[in-house]
Amino acid sequence: MYPKELEKFLLKVQKPGRYTGGELNSIVKDKSKVDIRYAFCFPDTYEIGMSHLGMKILYSLVNAREDAWCERVFAPDVDMEQVMRENGIPLYALESGDAIKNFDLIGFTMQYELSYTNVLNMLDLAGLPVRSKDRTSLTPIVIAGGACVCNAEPMAEFFDITLPGDGEEVTNELIDLLKEYKAKGATKQEFLVAAAQIKGVYVPSLYEVEYNEDNTVKSITPTCGAPAKVEKRNVADLDKMFAPSEFVVPFLEVVHDRTTVEIFRGCIRGCRFCQAGFLNRPLRSKSPRIVEQQCRAICESTGYDEISLCSLSTSDYRGLETLIKNMLPWTIDEKINIALPSLRADNFPKELMEKLNAVRRSGLTFAPEAGTQRLRDVINKNITEEEVLTTAAQAFAGGWTAVKLYFMIGLPTETEEDIQGIANLAQAVVDEFYKNPDKPKGKGVNVSVSLASLVPKPFTPFQWEPQDKPDVLIEKQDYLISCVKTRKVSVSRHVPWTSFLEGVFARGDRRLADVIETAWRKGCKMDGWSEHLKKDAWEESFAENGIDPFFYTARRREYDEILPWDHMDYGVTKKFLINENKKAHKGETTACCREKCAGCGANKLNGGACDEIGKTVV
Amino acid sequence: MKSVRLWFKKDGLAVYISHLDMNRCMTRAVRRAQIPLWYTEGFNPHPYMTFLMPLPLGQAGLREPLDIRIEDDMSFKEIKSRLNAVMPEGIEIVDVAKPVCKPNEIAAAQYEADVIFASEEEAAAFADGAAKIITSGVLNAEKRSKKGIKTVNLCELVRSFEVRANGNTACVKTVLAAGNTVNLNAELLLNALNNSLSANPEKTVIARTGLLREDLSIFE
Numbered sequence: 001m002y003p004k005e006l007e008k009f010l011l012k013v014q015k016p017g018r019y020t021g022g023e024l025n026s027i028v029k030d031k032s033k034v035d036i037r038y039a040f041c042f043p044d045t046y047e048i049g050m051s052h053l054g055m056k057i058l059y060s061l062v063n064a065r066e067d068a069w070c071e072r073v074f075a076p077d078v079d080m081e082q083v084m085r086e087n088g089i090p091l092y093a094l095e096s097g098d099a100i101k102n103f104d105l106i107g108f109t110m111q112y113e114l115s116y117t118n119v120l121n122m123l124d125l126a127g128l129p130v131r132s133k134d135r136t137s138l139t140p141i142v143i144a145g146g147a148c149v150c151n152a153e154p155m156a157e158f159f160d161i162t163l164p165g166d167g168e169e170v171t172n173e174l175i176d177l178l179k180e181y182k183a184k185g186a187t188k189q190e191f192l193v194a195a196a197q198i199k200g201v202y203v204p205s206l207y208e209v210e211y212n213e214d215n216t217v218k219s220i221t222p223t224c225g226a227p228a229k230v231e232k233r234n235v236a237d238l239d240k241m242f243a244p245s246e247f248v249v250p251f252l253e254v255v256h257d258r259t260t261v262e263i264f265r266g267c268i269r270g271c272r273f274c275q276a277g278f279l280n281r282p283l284r285s286k287s288p289r290i291v292e293q294q295c296r297a298i299c300e301s302t303g304y305d306e307i308s309l310c311s312l313s314t315s316d317y318r319g320l321e322t323l324i325k326n327m328l329p330w331t332i333d334e335k336i337n338i339a340l341p342s343l344r345a346d347n348f349p350k351e352l353m354e355k356l357n358a359v360r361r362s363g364l365t366f367a368p369e370a371g372t373q374r375l376r377d378v379i380n381k382n383i384t385e386e387e388v389l390t391t392a393a394q395a396f397a398g399g400w401t402a403v404k405l406y407f408m409i410g411l412p413t414e415t416e417e418d419i420q421g422i423a424n425l426a427q428a429v430v431d432e433f434y435k436n437p438d439k440p441k442g443k444g445v446n447v448s449v450s451l452a453s454l455v456p457k458p459f460t461p462f463q464w465e466p467q468d469k470p471d472v473l474i475e476k477q478d479y480l481i482s483c484v485k486t487r488k489v490s491v492s493r494h495v496p497w498t499s500f501l502e503g504v505f506a507r508g509d510r511r512l513a514d515v516i517e518t519a520w521r522k523g524c525k526m527d528g529w530s531e532h533l534k535k536d537a538w539e540e541s542f543a544e545n546g547i548d549p550f551f552y553t554a555r556r557r558e559y560d561e562i563l564p565w566d567h568m569d570y571g572v573t574k575k576f577l578i579n580e581n582k583k584a585h586k587g588e589t590t591a592c593c594r595e596k597c598a599g600c601g602a603n604k605l606n607g608g609a610c611d612e613i614g615k616t617v618v
Numbered sequence: 619m620k621s622v623r624l625w626f627k628k629d630g631l632a633v634y635i636s637h638l639d640m641n642r643c644m645t646r647a648v649r650r651a652q653i654p655l656w657y658t659e660g661f662n663p664h665p666y667m668t669f670l671m672p673l674p675l676g677q678a679g680l681r682e683p684l685d686i687r688i689e690d691d692m693s694f695k696e697i698k699s700r701l702n703a704v705m706p707e708g709i710e711i712v713d714v715a716k717p718v719c720k721p722n723e724i725a726a727a728q729y730e731a732d733v734i735f736a737s738e739e740e741a742a743a744f745a746d747g748a749a750k751i752i753t754s755g756v757l758n759a760e761k762r763s764k765k766g767i768k769t770v771n772l773c774e775l776v777r778s779f780e781v782r783a784n785g786n787t788a789c790v791k792t793v794l795a796a797g798n799t800v801n802l803n804a805e806l807l808l809n810a811l812n813n814s815l816s817a818n819p820e821k822t823v824i825a826r827t828g829l830l831r832e833d834l835s836i837f838e
Contacts, residue, residue: 001631008821010634011676017639022631024646024706249706251635251643303646303704334649335663 001028003097009083017252018046019080021072021094024249025301027059028095029069035179036068039093039100039140041108043118044528046074050248051256053310054109054146058167060244068175071095072248075118075526076125084125091125101127104139104178108159110148113505114498114528116155119144120520123158130517132160132205138188141178149202150232150279151458151565154505156204157513160188161195163202164568165232166265168242170200196226200233207567209510215551217509217562231569232279234605238265238286245297249304258306258339259298263291263323266602267312268593268612271369272380272584273408275457276312278572281602282610283593288319292326299336307331308339315340316594364395367406370414371421377587378413380580385425392429396436402446403429409476410454410468410499412584419476422449423483430488449484449491451477453499457506458565459572461580467503467553470496495530501538503553509564512552514545571602619656622686622697625713629678629825632708637672643706644669644684651700656687670721671796671829674803678825683837685717718838725832726777727796729804732823733788733812740817745783747815748790752779759810761802772810775802777834788819793830 002010002020010016031037040059042049049055055072062070071093076084083089090099100106106126108119120130123142129135132142142160144152149162163170174195181191196203206226210218222228235241243261250257266283267276295307307327311317324338331338368388370376376383392403407422426447433445453473456462468476473496481491505512518541519534526532542549557563559578566574576599583590590598593612603610628635635643645665648655657663666687673679688697694714701711735741751757757772777793794802804824812819829837 015636016634016675017636020631020634022707024704249643249646251639251706253639253642257642300650303649305645305649335657335665 001097013080025246026248027063034069037103038070038105039073039103041073043115047254049074050250050254053260061242090127106140106142108144110144110146113502117520117525121525153510153564154508154512156510165200166235170233193224202230220567229569238284239290243294246301249302259304260308260310261294263309263311263317272461278459282606285611288323306337365404372418375418377589378584393432396433401443404448406450408452408454412465419480420483426489447489451493455503459570461577464557466556470500504549515541571605573601576600623717624684627710630708636675650704654690656689680827723831724797726830728793728828731790733819734821741788742783744788744817745781748781748811
């Protein structure tokens with residue numbers, strides 16, 4: 001429930017339903033009966049945040065405890081922020097309407113580097129100092145999790161704690177500890193020192209970073225007994241892991257508004273550009289029976305008519321056929337559609353596709369990522385042109401007329417020929433459509449090519465690679481567009497400057513804190529939205545702080561350079577990543593984990609276990 | 619297959635749910651309640667569900683009709699209790715009945731509005747001025763329709779209008795043209811009155827209390 005003083009402004013802002021709370025299944029508790037109040041913040045708008053599975057899991061998990069109350073907080077849109085600032089309304093939590101300033105824990109989920117300024121803006125809207133050192137009392141403790149915290153260094157001055165890895169177990173442990181330290185009246189420093197002893201907890205302020213004259217990192221030194229290497233948390237058994245049986249059902253339309261259930265964590269593929277594929281190792285699967293139970297429970301409590309089976313590569317799920325076969329009878333009966341995001345072109349059985357279309361038909365998307373076989377080998381995206389075309393032909397035979405293809409530019413070793421290859425592959429898909437004798441009468445084909453730019457990320461084999469500068473990316477985009485000779489292929493491209501900024505933060509260090517704060521003070525926020533991105537303000541902020549952003553993006557790093565995130569341990573060894581990087585430059589592929597274990601090392605996090613080791617194909 | 623008319627109340631937090639969002643919200647509620655909905659038989663089957671009179675964002679509705687079709691027989695009482703068990707805050711099913719009137723018989727709607735001012739004087743001035751304008755029979759305002767924006771005399775769409783000041787609040791009771799052919803949003807009328815009186819209320823709370831037929835009998 002929103003604060004009372006907001007009432008007279010609610011009809012003056014766009015989509016007020018984002019700010020009222022009161023959605024079905026949102027949880028309201030008696031605040032006098034809980035010890036810990038937790039504000040779970042998503043540093044983007046309601047529509048984006050309400051689509052995020054991690055938030056739903058942790059919301060339910062914390063609220064399952066009697067002693068804690070977790071509430072949702074999103075970044076207000078520009079019009080609402082203005083109303084709040086003009087009328088002195090601080091950032092509040094949706095369930096209670098209470099100012100989050102007085103909460104015990106403020107947690108941010110960091111999925112995207114370009115939401116960093118939103119974190120500062122939300123802390124400021126809450127009435128809190130943005131820097132960790134200026135928040136001197138024990139509470140609120142500001143924590144962060146999510147993919148971006150694998151390199152939390154650019155945000156190290158702002159967060160008190162980050163939680164690399166799976167959040168399910170460590171969240172509870174941290175709440176227990178905070179409850180204990182709050183009860184005994186401890187100081188913030190005492191709490192942080194103790195928290196650093198929990199596995200999977202990183203306290204940035206307990207590490208001293210020294211730099212060389214060339215601005216590279218000289219040393220990272222733990223203090224106060226903090227571990228030299230912070231090992232990410234890993235949930236060993238997904239079947240036993242907490243999973244929600246209810247989702248908060250938004251009133252207004254959000255990006256993903258459906259039942260979403262994870263089927264496995266990790267990925268067997270080893271695409272060399274893909275951070276998620278390396279951060280989430282080792283592979284851990286949920287049994288089909290558990291997945292089905294969870295899907296059913298959520299559909300019943302929400303009334304959703306769509307289920308998304310979520311993972312990094314859904315067709316690699318061993319139990320997929322069993323699961324779909326078991327689910328089809330009741331989903332068809334209840335008019336529920338099953339969506340399978342992240343399907344791969346090479347192992348997508350035709351029969352399965354037909355069955356899935358029994359209720360409603362969804363779009364068809366492939367991600368060849370690169371235009372030539374040579375470059376696909378470099379990035380270890382092991383699909384062939386033939387596989388893409390065969391699957392496209394099957395899809396066209398099944399009545400599809402639109403196909404979406406995802407590609408990346410700016411990949412290591414890329415040449416003009418590789419970019420030309422993207423246009424060729426799109427054209428080949430178009431040709432495949434016209435080869436189909438049963439193609440629908442009077443309908444054309446639409447192949448849309450979505451063109452992203454590579455942002456080399458930590459913990460991938462490309463973490464040492466230079467990133468193409470924005471002007472180079474624009475040239476490459478223009479070249480591709482000049483190669484497309486048909487109106488049946490449409491190309492949508494990303495803003496290269498956005499990828500550039502993302503690249504700076506992805507592989508940045510602590511010296512970027514001043515840049516982020518300067519840019520935010522100049523009005524930068526919602527940087528991921530092209531209409532809000534203030535390029536000039538960012539360029540001024542880099543200059544004013546004497547930071548050359550290309551130091552972080554355009555430089556090839558040596559294998560022996562100390563990387564700003566070297567004190568984080570995601571299981572995958574540096575040796576493995578170096579080997580993969582070398583193989584990439586030789587155009588050599590690495591077999592997927594199911595064919596042959598590549599020895600990435602992540603199974604050590606799971607006591608040596610990995611769902612792909614010692615298993616035969618079902 | 620059987621047609622059923624649900625009568626619902628929408629107030630409190632639910633006034634911020636737009637008409638489009640209401641559609642999705644009710645579809646899900648009916649699914650959660652496991653009411654045997656009838657689905658259209660097209661390529662994209664969807665449940666049959668029609669809101670007879672969309673409610674503008676920000677306004678409460680005390681008795682709003684929604685037509686659905688069900689496959690099996692289920693008692694009205696059962697439908698009502700199942701739905702109310704799964705409704706979000708602010709939405710309540712007040713009645714379930716067989717549709718009596720045809721949707722196109724809606725001709726007018728009854729509203730109650732509280733126009734809240736900073737002072738008693740402003741409320742009294744508004745009540746006095748508004749009554750005079752409506753009696754005069756002329757209140758021109760720009761009205762958006764499917765054909766574009768045009769100036770219309772709103773008084774021609776007002777079937778009845780009462781206003782009295784009560785402290786800081788001007789309490790309005792009015793019946794306005796409603797339906798597919800001519801329709802007047804209560805908010806538009808109140809804004810036009812404010813403009814011509816140079817009144818500046820702090821807040822306006824509008825509730826639609828019922829729907830009427832051409833002869834002003836209750837739409838059932």
